[in-house]
Amino acid sequence: xxxxxxxxxxxxxxxxxxxxxxxxxxxxxxxxxxxxxxxxxxxxxxxxxxxxxxxxxxxxxxxxxxxxxxxxxxxxxxxxxxxxxxxxxxxxxxxxxxxxxxxxxxxxxxxxxxxxxxxxxxx
Numbered sequence: 001x002x003x004x005x006x007x008x009x010x011x012x013x014x015x016x017x018x019x020x021x022x023x024x025x026x027x028x029x030x031x032x033x034x035x036x037x038x039x040x041x042x043x044x045x046x047x048x049x050x051x052x053x054x055x056x057x058x059x060x061x062x063x064x065x066x067x068x069x070x071x072x073x074x075x076x077x078x079x080x081x082x083x084x085x086x087x088x089x090x091x092x093x094x095x096x097x098x099x100x101x102x103x104x105x106x107x108x109x110x111x112x113x114x115x116x117x118x119x120x121x122x123x
Contacts, residue, residue, distance in 0.1 A: 017033065028051035030107060032107045033103070047087075056085065
């Protein structure tokens with residue numbers, strides 16, 4: 001089941017983050033969350049919490065990587081953001097609303113079949 005943007009959890013704070021991560025692992029689902037970092041937001045997703053581990057196929061991984069690169073190039077997210085094979089982190093998103101949108105798109109990309117990664121691109 002996809003997670004709508006409005007339901008993406010705010011995992012700001014180590015205790016909240018760890019509880020959400022443990023819950024995702026216990027429920028065998030992809031961990032997804034946003035966290036406040038001073039005046040910006042970060043998006044985090046980790047597929048290692050899901051069973052079976054939903055590794056991204058090459059096409060989906062390349063699409064997500066291209067979208068993250070485009071977001072970096074447009075300066076919508078910081079250049080130290082990461083689109084790995086199982087872990088994703090987008091640093092420096094300007095608004096909570098946009099962070100939720102990006103998190104929902106990342107969550108959709110980790111599903112089988114994946115939703116279009118084009119949702120990650122800039123508006």
